[in-house]
Amino acid sequence: QVQLQESGPGLVKPSETLSLTxxxxxxxxxxxxxxxxRQSPGKGLEWIGNSYYSGGTKYNPSLKSRVxxxxxxxxNQFSLKLNSVTAADTAVYYCVRHVGRWGFDYWxxxxxxTVSS
Amino acid sequence: QxxxxxxxxxxxxxxxxVTISCSGSSSNIGKNYVSWYHQLPGTAPKLLIYDNDxxxxxxxxxxxxxxxGTSATLGIAGLQTGDEADYYCATWDSSLTAGxxxxxxxxxxx
Numbered sequence: 001q002v003q004l005q006e007s008g009p010g011l012v013k014p015s016e017t018l019s020l021t022x023x024x025x026x027x028x029x030x031x032x033x034x035x036x037x038r039q040s041p042g043k044g045l046e047w048i049g050n051s052y053y054s055g056g057t058k059y060n061p062s063l064k065s066r067v068x069x070x071x072x073x074x075x076n077q078f079s080l081k082l083n084s085v086t087a088a089d090t091a092v093y094y095c096v097r098h099v100g101r102w103g104f105d106y107w108x109x110x111x112x113x114t115v116s117s
Numbered sequence: 118q119x120x121x122x123x124x125x126x127x128x129x130x131x132x133x134x135v136t137i138s139c140s141g142s143s144s145n146i147g148k149n150y151v152s153w154y155h156q157l158p159g160t161a162p163k164l165l166i167y168d169n170d171x172x173x174x175x176x177x178x179x180x181x182x183x184x185x186g187t188s189a190t191l192g193i194a195g196l197q198t199g200d201e202a203d204y205y206c207a208t209w210d211s212s213l214t215a216g217x218x219x220x221x222x223x224x225x226x227x
Contacts, residue, residue, distance in 0.1 A: 037216075044119060045154075045162065045205055047216030060215045094161055102209055102216075103152035103167025110161050 002027040004095050004108035012089075012115050018082040022095030022108055029053045029071055033098035034078040036069060038091040039110075046091075050098060051078065085115045120145060121206055121219035128225040134194040137222045139206030141187050145217055149209040151189040153182055155202040155224075162205060166191060198226050 008020035022034070035050030049059035051069040059067050063082065071078040082089060092110040099105035122140040129135040139151065151169050154162035164173050166182035169189065181192040189206055206219040 044221050045207070045218040047207075047218065058214070061213060062215070099164070099173070100168040100171060101150040102207070103164055104154075105164045105167070105173050107161040107163070
């Protein structure tokens, strides 16, 4: 059974960089797309971006200039970096695995990141 | 304002069938695949349907998905109290070049 686990700071200061890692267990990152989705408190879901295991990324245009998603096959994990954060980036961040043409079949439990000084 | 439009809430009695609609446009649902998720409070969303009508292993056939034109529909038969959750549709938008979600529908099993 594939399991995903997010890790990283729960508090980030405004203008700094949010960095999260998703560790994958029970399966390999090889041959899949991996991505990130966030959910602001009490709000809906927002797609952030994804990366194929060997490279090739897609990002939400609303975040594109600030976001990087990368996969580390040697560590069987992938990561999210979001620069120049503001309070609007406060959300629960989920790491996900893509399935089929469009679906996310495995999700991490989510990690709350608060942007505040 | 979400790119995909879902009704804010639906309700039905246990054992009945309910459908949840997801309306989009020619740049998203009209030319791309749709997936559906449900989310219990405080938990991560769970995949119910992907690629319009495919069920992941472990998802009972009470859950069904369909797509027609620029709309998609999730059907849930034999409603159970445990089905009470928020339901989201999602797809790729070729104009926005981004994944997009519906605003969510809260299902109440009366």
